[in-house]
Structures are given as C-alpha cells and as structure tokens.
Amino acid sequence: MDNPSETAQKPSSYRLPTHRGERIKLVPHQMSPDPNDGDAVRTWLEERPRPWAIDLFCGAGGLSLGLEEAGFSVIAAADFDPVSTETHAANIQSLTWTGDLADPSAFIHQLDEWGIEDVDLLAGGPPCQPFSRAGVSKIGNLVRTGNRRVLDDRADLWRSFFSVIDRLNPKAMLFENVPDFAQAQGGALLVALMDELKGRDYEVHVKMLQAWQYRVPQHRSRLFVVGIAGNGKFEWPKPRGRQPTVGQAIGDLPVVPADTRGETQAYEGPPSSALAKSLRKGLRGEESRRIRDHVTRAVRPDDALIYSQLNPGDTYLDVPEDSRRYRSDIFNDKYVRLSFEGLSRTITAHIAKDGYWYIHPREDRTLSIREAARIQTFPDVFRFAGHPSSRYRQIGNAVPPMLASAIASSVKQVLGDSPVHSVVRENRAEYRISFRDSLIQWFKWNRRDFPWRRSDLNPWQTLLLEMCLHRTRAEQVAKVADELLRLGGTPDSFLDNLEALEPSLASLGLHWRSANLGAAAEFIRDRAAGQVPDNWQGMVAIPGVGDYIASAVLCFAFGRSSVIMDTNTMRIARRVSGKGPKQPKWDLRLSLYELAGAEGADAKWNQALLDLGAMVCTARAPKCKNCPVRAQCTTGLGR
Numbered sequence: 001m002d003n004p005s006e007t008a009q010k011p012s013s014y015r016l017p018t019h020r021g022e023r024i025k026l027v028p029h030q031m032s033p034d035p036n037d038g039d040a041v042r043t044w045l046e047e048r049p050r051p052w053a054i055d056l057f058c059g060a061g062g063l064s065l066g067l068e069e070a071g072f073s074v075i076a077a078a079d080f081d082p083v084s085t086e087t088h089a090a091n092i093q094s095l096t097w098t099g100d101l102a103d104p105s106a107f108i109h110q111l112d113e114w115g116i117e118d119v120d121l122l123a124g125g126p127p128c129q130p131f132s133r134a135g136v137s138k139i140g141n142l143v144r145t146g147n148r149r150v151l152d153d154r155a156d157l158w159r160s161f162f163s164v165i166d167r168l169n170p171k172a173m174l175f176e177n178v179p180d181f182a183q184a185q186g187g188a189l190l191v192a193l194m195d196e197l198k199g200r201d202y203e204v205h206v207k208m209l210q211a212w213q214y215r216v217p218q219h220r221s222r223l224f225v226v227g228i229a230g231n232g233k234f235e236w237p238k239p240r241g242r243q244p245t246v247g248q249a250i251g252d253l254p255v256v257p258a259d260t261r262g263e264t265q266a267y268e269g270p271p272s273s274a275l276a277k278s279l280r281k282g283l284r285g286e287e288s289r290r291i292r293d294h295v296t297r298a299v300r301p302d303d304a305l306i307y308s309q310l311n312p313g314d315t316y317l318d319v320p321e322d323s324r325r326y327r328s329d330i331f332n333d334k335y336v337r338l339s340f341e342g343l344s345r346t347i348t349a350h351i352a353k354d355g356y357w358y359i360h361p362r363e364d365r366t367l368s369i370r371e372a373a374r375i376q377t378f379p380d381v382f383r384f385a386g387h388p389s390s391r392y393r394q395i396g397n398a399v400p401p402m403l404a405s406a407i408a409s410s411v412k413q414v415l416g417d418s419p420v421h422s423v424v425r426e427n428r429a430e431y432r433i434s435f436r437d438s439l440i441q442w443f444k445w446n447r448r449d450f451p452w453r454r455s456d457l458n459p460w461q462t463l464l465l466e467m468c469l470h471r472t473r474a475e476q477v478a479k480v481a482d483e484l485l486r487l488g489g490t491p492d493s494f495l496d497n498l499e500a501l502e503p504s505l506a507s508l509g510l511h512w513r514s515a516n517l518g519a520a521a522e523f524i525r526d527r528a529a530g531q532v533p534d535n536w537q538g539m540v541a542i543p544g545v546g547d548y549i550a551s552a553v554l555c556f557a558f559g560r561s562s563v564i565m566d567t568n569t570m571r572i573a574r575r576v577s578g579k580g581p582k583q584p585k586w587d588l589r590l591s592l593y594e595l596a597g598a599e600g601a602d603a604k605w606n607q608a609l610l611d612l613g614a615m616v617c618t619a620r621a622p623k624c625k626n627c628p629v630r631a632q633c634t635t636g637l638g639r
Contacts, residue, residue, distance in 0.1 A: 070411075079096075190589075293391065468508055577591040578635065
C-alpha cells in the first residue's frame with residue numbers, strides 16, 4: 001500500500017538517547033580522478049560523455065545528482081562549505097572544488113589547470129538567505145540596529161555565473177533560487193540577471209515551479225531561470241503524475257527505537273510505494289538491507305508531551321492551552337505534525353536547528369536525517385558527511401534531485417536542437433520599441449508636472465517627497481511640497497524644522513508619517529553619514545522605506561533602471577499582456593521589463609507609465625480610444 005495508516009499505535013516509550021552526534025566522514029567517489037594529477041584528470045575528461053555540466057554553489061549535490069540522472073556529466077562543481085563538498089565529492093563522479101565564489105577567479109584558474117575549456121551547461125543556485133523573506137527581514141533589522149553593515153556580499157554571488165560564462169561560453173545556463181529572488185531589490189536583481197544573459201545572446205526563460213508536480217512530496221516553490229544560447233526551442237517540463245505524499249516517501253522506513261545505538265538500521269520489508277522503490281535504487285549487496293542516517297535528535301520531555309497531543313496535520317493551535325510554552329497568536333505554527341496522506345512543509349536549512357515543523361506523522365519525534373533526505377528525493381544510497389546538524393542543513397539547502405532532473409531533461413533536449421532563425425526575437429524587439437516609442441511620445445505632450453520631478457532635487461528631497469506620496473494623492477503632496485523642500489531640504493534641516501512642518505505633514509493624513517520621516521532623517525544623519533544610500537540594501541534599511549519607495553528613489557535620484565510597481569503600473573501590465581488578476585507581482589514586473597526595451601526602465605519610462613495609469617488606463621472607464629499603446633494592448637484591441 002502507498003500510504004501507511006496514521007491510526008496505527010504509537011510507540012509507547014519513545015525517547016531518543018542524547019549521545020547521537022557522530023561525525024560521518026566520506027571518501028571521494030571511486031571513479032573520480034585525483035584533482036591534483038593532471039594526466040589523470042585529462043584522461044578522465046576524455047572518457048566523460050557529453051553533454052558536460054558544471055555546478056556552482058553545488059552544496060551537497062542535489063542539483064548535480066539531478067543533472068546526472070538527466071544524462072549530463074557533471075565534470076566540475078564548486079562550493080564554499082568544505083563539509084558540503086565532502087558530501088558532493090563522495091556521491092558525484094566529478095572534480096569538486098572548495099573555495100569562495102565571491103571572487104570566481106580562483107575557480108576559473110582551477111578550470112584552466114584541469115584543461116576544461118568549454119562546457120554545455122553551467123548550473124547552480126547561490127545562497128538564498130539574502131533573498132528569502134526571513135533573511136531580508138533579519139538583515140534589515142541588524143542594519144537598523146547597527147549590528148550589520150549595509151551591504152551583504154552574498155546578494156551579489158549570482159554575478160559569479162557570468163565570470164564563468166565568459167570563460168567557457170556554455171550552450172545553456174540554469175539558475176535556481178527561492179521565489180523571493182524575483183522580488184529582491186524590487187525585482188532589480190532578476191532584471192539584471194536577465195539583462196546579463198540577453199547581453200550574451202541567450203534566450204531567457206523564467207518560471208516558478210512547484211516541486212510536488214515533479215514527484216517531490218513537499219510544498220516547495222522555486223524560481224528557475226534558463227538561458228539558451230541563440231534561440232532554442234526550450235519548453236518547461238510537464239508535471240509528472242499525481243501528487244506524491246509523505247507516506248509514499250518514508251512509510252517503508254522502520255521505527256526509530258529508543259535503544260538504537262548507531263546510525264544504521266535494517267529495512268523491515270519491501271518498499272511500500274513506487275516512490276520508495278525508486279529511492280532504494282542503487283543499493284547493492286549488504287547495503288541493500290541497511291538504512292543509513294535514520295537517526296534524529298533527542299526529544300525533550302516537554303516536547304514529547306506536545307508531540308503526543310498532535311494528530312496528523314495538526315499545528316500548535318491544536319495543542320491544549322495548558323501544554324503550550326509559547327503564545328499561540330504569534331507561534332501558531334511552531335509545531336506541525338506531518339500527515340502521511342499529504343505533502344510536507346518545505347524542507348529548509350532551519351531543520352538543522354529544530355524539527356518542530358517536521359514532526360513524524362505517527363511517532364513522537366521529528367524527522368530523521370534519512371526521512372528529510374527522502375522528502376527531498378535523495379536516494380538512500382546518497383550519504384551525507386558531517387555531524388547531524390550539518391547533514392540536516394545540507395539537505396535543507398539542496399535542490400530536490402527529482403525536480404532538478406525534470407528541468408535538466410528539458411535543457412538537455414533543447415541542446416540537441418538545430419539553431420532556430422531569430423525572426424521571433426526581432427519581432428519581439430520591434431514590438432517593445434513600438435510600445436516604448438508610442439508611450440514616450442505621448443508622455444512628451446501629456447506629462448504631469450510635479451515638484452518631485454524636478455531635475456535639481458537632491459536624493460534626500462526625492463526620498464522625502466516619495467515618503468509623503470505614500471498612500472496619499474499627488475495633488476495633496478504638491479500643495480505642501482515647496483515648503484517641505486524649503487525647510488527640510490536636508491536631513492539636518494528637516495529635523496531642525498520638524499515642528500514647523502508638522503501642520504503640512506498632518507494635512508497629508510497618516511498620523512505616523514511625521515514620526516517615520518523623523519526616524520528616516522535620523523538614520524541617514526547618524527548611520528549613513530548624512531547621505532541617502534545609493535543601493536537597495538541601504539535604502540530598505542531606512543525606517544519607513546519599503547519596496548516601492550526604494551525603487552522610486554533609486555530610479556529618480558540615482559538613475560537606476562528599476563520597474564516601479566504600483567496599482568497603476570500593475571493594471572497596465574495585466575491589460576497589455578492579457579494576464580489575469582491572479583498573476584503574481586513578479587511576473588507582471590517581467591512583463592513591464594520586456595516592454596521597456598533596450599533603454600531599460602529609466603525615470604522617463606516609469607513616469608510615463610505612472611501618468612498613463614492615472615490619466616488614461618484608469619481602473620474604471622479606461623479611455624482606450626485615447627491610449628497611445630492601444631495597438632499593442634491585448635485588452636485595448638477589442639475596444
């Protein structure tokens with residue numbers, strides 16, 4: 001049966017010993033050459049079948065394993081973490097390099113030493129912490145409190161791809177990251193990534209994929225960017241079969257008893273599902289009867305009590321009040337018992353700290369290392385180096401191999417296609433230029449003149465007025481703009497004259513606006529040497545500054561290309577592209593980015609879009625007959 005019963009009796013005296021902390025050491029793959037033996041490396045490369053791939057930020061090797069399963073030979077891989085590269089080197093026949101890719105020159109030099117002059121696919125996913133919502137929030141708070149510098153170098157690690165691309169000229173590029181990368185820095189990073197690829201003549205494809213659609217039994221959404229040299233016929237992989245379940249992935253694994261003294265147990269029966277059978281594939285001889293890494297952390301008595309009160313699918317809200325240790329209104333999902341019948345929560349690196357989100361469906365414990373690996377679709381033959389916490393972290397950071405294999409198969413297929421004539425690309429370019437030219441020409445004669453559009457404003461003045469425009473009509477701000485600029489033209493003068501400016505600020509509404517502006521001025525004066533930061537991380541560290549204001553100031557004050565998203569511009573994107581109201585914000589941003597053309601989303605472009613949305617493409621009764629881009633608009637064509 002595919003899903004074990006969740007009503008089976010729980011082990012009555014479950015308690016894990018506290019001594020399990022064995023450091024697993026692994027040896028390199030027996031078929032990999034000595035990376036320091038040039039002759040051995042050259043011979044090995046000559047024997048490796050094409051297509052070749054290199055995996056940057058490889059971690060434990062989830063992406064590499066998926067590439068191998070799709071038919072690629074992963075000839076080289078790189079990562080900063082030595083324990084992760086130990087895992088990778090043991091499981092993947094490859095040249096695995098340990099080092100910092102913030103400066104990729106050392107890795108490129110190593111590729112030269114190995115004699116690697118070209119590659120078919122460059123793949124990888126840089127660290128996701130600078131882009132995830134939790135990571136952005138934590139970093140922002142640390143910057144505001146002075147416990148972290150403004151810039152996080154990890155946010156620029158994706159640029160290492162292009163140093164390697166320029167050295168090897170791969171036929172394709174595959175980039176993976178968390179969904180929030182699409183929104184990072186107001187979408188500027190994704191736009192910059194696409195610009196870099198297009199500038200090197202790659203056809204770019206972007207999509208958010210759900211891992212469960214590719215046999216991975218968890219809620220896991222990931223952003224993928226694929227670049228194909230020239231104009232290949234790339235198609236995203238189609239979903240594979242029915243939704244998998246936690247039970248199908250781990251239901252055949254034995255109970256973890258309290259008296260276990262090692263990390264190796266015996267399988268107690270045949271695989272209980274097709275998924276479990278595939279995850280046992282590759283085990284030979286005695287290993288086919290052993291399950292490795294089936295060990296978890298010790299259970300504290302207070303946790304054991306809570307676990308015992310949770311049914312499959314329950315969260316902390318279902319725990320009786322007298323057993324709760326935390327406020328349920330804040331920590332409503334502090335504990336989650338998984339269900340054999342459903343999907344797991346996303347397996348993340350946080351599982352290395354505690355496993356409260358991953359309580360076993362039937363046993364009063366958190367997931368074992370092997371169970372977490374299986375939910376990520378690592379086969380049982382795949383071993384992990386390091387102490388238990390490190391192994392959990394490697395698993396949580398990995399790309400699920402089955403998801404990686406599905407995408408890699410689509411990339412591999414297009415690499416064999418004949419080059420396609422670039423007429424489609426040229427037509428799209430003409431379409432974008434036509435849209436941009438029509439819009440800018442209209443803007444030339446119909447633009448609205450506001451004080452915040454003056455060319456002589458300093459960055460603080462631009463920031464001041466953009467913060468005043470937040471949730472406020474432009475006409476209201478225009479009435480008090482001259483006084484704000486005269487008395488508060490610098491952070492110091494604004495703070496000195498804040499009391500005199502209070503009536504003007506109060507007229508704009510939002511009682512907390514004055515406090516936010518004062519806090520922003522103090523932050524810039526005290527933390528930024530009186531200068532408005534000219535980078536995204538510095539901007540969003542300013543109190544009261546969110547994505548929209550940061551995008552606007554960077555564009556209007558510093559000349560940065562930035563797609564500014566508000567209700568007006570998102571409405572234009574939906575109508576022009578024909579995308580429905582449920583289309584995610586990042587996808588609408590890409591639509592506007594495509595329309596901006598080669599000049600990019602500069603100040604004139606953004607101001608023109610904002611005016612078009614306010615004056616013509618209004619929410620109600622849009623004036624389609626007067627629209628300068630009606631011919632290019634999916635909605636307007638029928639009016």
